Amino acid sequence: MVAEVGVLALQGDFARHQEVLGALGCQVQPIRYPDQLANLSALVIPGGESATISKQLDSSGLREAVVEFARERPVMGTCAGLILMCRDPGDKRVQSLGLLDVTVTRNSWGRQVHSFSTALELHINGRADAFPAVFIRAPRVQEVGPGVEVLARIDGEPVLVRQGRHVGVTFHPELTGDHRIHELFLGAIT
Amino acid sequence: METGSLEVKIGLAEMLKGGVIMDVTTAEQAKIAEDAGAVAVMALERIPADIRQDGGVARMSSPDMIRAIQAAVEVPVMAKCRIGHFVEAQILASLEVDFIDESEVLTPADEENHIYKHDFKVPFVCGARDLGEALRRIGEGAALIRTKGEAGSGNIVEAVRHMRALRSAIRRLTVLEPSQLMAEAKRMGAPFALVEQVAKIGKLPVPNFSAGGIATPADAALMMQLGAETVFVGSGIFKSEDPAARARAVVEATTYYSDPDKLVQASAGLKSAMVGLDISEIPPEERLQERGW
Numbered sequence: 210m211v212a213e214v215g216v217l218a219l220q221g222d223f224a225r226h227q228e229v230l231g232a233l234g235c236q237v238q239p240i241r242y243p244d245q246l247a248n249l250s251a252l253v254i255p256g257g258e259s260a261t262i263s264k265q266l267d268s269s270g271l272r273e274a275v276v277e278f279a280r281e282r283p284v285m286g287t288c289a290g291l292i293l294m295c296r297d298p299g300d301k302r303v304q305s306l307g308l309l310d311v312t313v314t315r316n317s318w319g320r321q322v323h324s325f326s327t328a329l330e331l332h333i334n335g336r337a338d339a340f341p342a343v344f345i346r347a348p349r350v351q352e353v354g355p356g357v358e359v360l361a362r363i364d365g366e367p368v369l370v371r372q373g374r375h376v377g378v379t380f381h382p383e384l385t386g387d388h389r390i391h392e393l394f395l396g397a398i399t
Numbered sequence: 400m401e402t403g404s405l406e407v408k409i410g411l412a413e414m415l416k417g418g419v420i421m422d423v424t425t426a427e428q429a430k431i432a433e434d435a436g437a438v439a440v441m442a443l444e445r446i447p448a449d450i451r452q453d454g455g456v457a458r459m460s461s462p463d464m465i466r467a468i469q470a471a472v473e474v475p476v477m478a479k480c481r482i483g484h485f486v487e488a489q490i491l492a493s494l495e496v497d498f499i500d501e502s503e504v505l506t507p508a509d510e511e512n513h514i515y516k517h518d519f520k521v522p523f524v525c526g527a528r529d530l531g532e533a534l535r536r537i538g539e540g541a542a543l544i545r546t547k548g549e550a551g552s553g554n555i556v557e558a559v560r561h562m563r564a565l566r567s568a569i570r571r572l573t574v575l576e577p578s579q580l581m582a583e584a585k586r587m588g589a590p591f592a593l594v595e596q597v598a599k600i601g602k603l604p605v606p607n608f609s610a611g612g613i614a615t616p617a618d619a620a621l622m623m624q625l626g627a628e629t630v631f632v633g634s635g636i637f638k639s640e641d642p643a644a645r646a647r648a649v650v651e652a653t654t655y656y657s658d659p660d661k662l663v664q665a666s667a668g669l670k671s672a673m674v675g676l677d678i679s680e681i682p683p684e685e686r687l688q689e690r691g692w
Contacts, residue, residue: 219654220438222413241655256414258438258474265436265654289414302433302473315473321497322520324407325400345410346475346497384410 212398215240215249217275219265221257221289225383229391243274250398251283254290256345256381259315260302262289272306279308283374283397291370291377292348299351309377310354311370317349326385329368331361333393341387342368342380350379360393373397403520408542411475411497411522412606415439415629419619419650420608422446422633424464426471432636435646439475439497441631442468447504447551447611447687448634448673457505459487465494477524482691483509485518492521498543500524501536503690504550504633511692516540526610526691528561530568531587534597537605538590544603546627547688548611551634553675555618557688558611562625565607572598611688614639614672616652616665623656640670 211234216226218239230237230253238245240252252275254262266272278284286294286308292315294308300315318324324345331340340361350367353359361369368379369390374397382390401407418438423429429440444460445453459480469476475497480487482501487508491499501514503526516523517540524543527533533544546565548558568587575583575598584594596604609622610631619630632649639645648665655661683689 218417220417222416224416225413241658257416258414258418260433260473261418261436261438261650264650268651269654300473320469320495321411321475321522322492322495323402324411325402326404326407327400343406343410345407345414381410381413384406384413 211236212250212395213238213248214251214253214395215246216253216255217262217271217290219269219271220261221255222381222383223255226253226255226287229383229388233388233391233395235395240271241269243270246274246278249278249282251285251395252278254284254286254293255383256288256290259289259292259298262293263303263305266293267304276306276308279306279375283376283394284308285376285378285394287378287381287383288345288347291379294375294377296354308375309370309372310357311350311367311377312352313348313350315348316346318344318347321346327363329361329363331369331389333360333389338389340389341385342382343384344380347379405540405542408522409605412524412543415475415608416606417654418629419646419653420477420629420631421636421646422631423468423637426467428637428642429468429472431643432646433472433474435643436650437474437646438629439477440468440472441477441479441500441633442496443479446634446637448553448638449551450504451551451685451687459484459491459505462490462494465491465496469494479505480514481505482507483512483514485514488514488519492519496521498522498524502526503547503687507690513539513691524608526688527565528688528691529564529587530572530597531589532691533565533603534587534589534593537593537603541605543606543608545608545610545631548609548613549678549681550611550687552612552678552681553614553635553638553673554678555612555614555621556678558609558613558622559625561688562609562622562627566626569597569602573601613649614675616648616662619649620652620656620662623653629653635673638673645669645672
């Protein structure tokens with residue numbers, strides 16, 4: 210069965226996630242309306258500006274619909290998407306959805322001139338593999354709740370977390386052509 | 400860890416897609432823009448409509464003003480330098496603006512050369528009226544292209560002209576034979592390797608936004624339907640009668656650019672847009688789009 214996966218398309222690099230998910234054989238839908246969620250198996254919240262997407266979640270009526278969706282189906286957020294999924298983004302300009310028991314600080318590495326790429330170690334299924342990661346004005350994870358697994362770190366700080374079926378990433382696996390994190394996420398579809 | 404690579408520069412442009420970048424001249428305006436849902440703000444001393452009216456030499460904004468705007472908002476802050484003025488660019492880079500716009504809206508400092516943008520860790524956005532100009536800028540290191548309109552005119556016609564010209568030229572490249580590409584590169588005055596790349600992928604190798612003349616939600620949606628990935632709105636917001644409401648409406652129109660019912664909602668209840676200029680009223684020597692080579 211081909212999984213139908215949505216990418217929240219209110220703002221950000223949603224088209225890049227659509228390309229990756231399409232390459233992995235999913236049927237992909239850009240999501241701008243609450244009634245589009247009904248038939249999806251999973252949802253991705255892309256990178257972008259978290260305060261902008263937060264406002265568009267309210268004006269679109271998608272906020273409650275996404276929270277409801279996440280009760281039974283997997284959601285992955287990258288960068289701004291993780292900020293929106295967290296318990297507390299530490300900034301009242303962003304109203305987060307509380308899907309992951311972590312707190313974050315926005316734009317925590319500094320302005321764009323401090324954005325960077327690096328190879329990090331991905332810890333999945335008892336293996337450690339190199340993964341290319343691009344951090345763009347990235348958030349930092351501060352507190353991690355007891356039910357949250359950390360699957361990759363930089364200098365000890367969590368950059369890839371999983372809680373049950375949900376995944377949060379501070380960097381952009383949609384930009385570097387390596388699809389393993391998307392595959393990991395899709396593995397949570399039941 | 401590698402900073403300042405082209406991948407990292409283009410990465411920020413990717414994050415701005417589907418959004419609205421707004422010109423602001425004060426910290427207060429920057430907050431209004433951010434509250435309305437702007438994905439970034441462009442800090443400048445005078446908006447293009449005022450530059451056009453006041454005349455004189457238009458330069459980079461003062462560091463004080465840029466710092467005040469950086470302190471006021473969390474979204475990326477962009478700023479403009481003059482074409483070819485690499486020292487203004489060095490100053491903006493030292494201020495850690497998130498994007499530098501080497502812009503024809505300011506008075507050019509070099510009538511032959513643009514800045515060699517590969518030298519900088521901060522990404523650059525440049526304007527273009529056609530594919531040749533876009534590829535020359537990308538060759539110099541631009542991480543983002545905005546097709547030019549006529550800034551400060553409130554008239555969308557030039558933005559449409561240049562977006563259509565760029566898109567048509569790209570489509571044309573994709574159907575040419577490889578043996579024809581060198582002649583095409585020569586005709587356009589564009590680097591051959593980039594011409595080959597565009598012919599293969601059917602789009603620019605960097606994101607393509609639109610700027611200049613966008614005054615209404617419908618204008619923003621028009622540019623998105625024509626292929627823009629994000630819009631810059633300059634004078635259109637803070638020269639209108641209700642900047643906050645208009646800013647919010649343009650953001651909605653950019654997300655729902657292909658949904659006429661949503662565009663009705665976004666367009667309803669707004670006060671007057673900025674007064675527009677017919678392009679024939681602007682003498683050729685005063686047209687900002689002509690700057691850049």
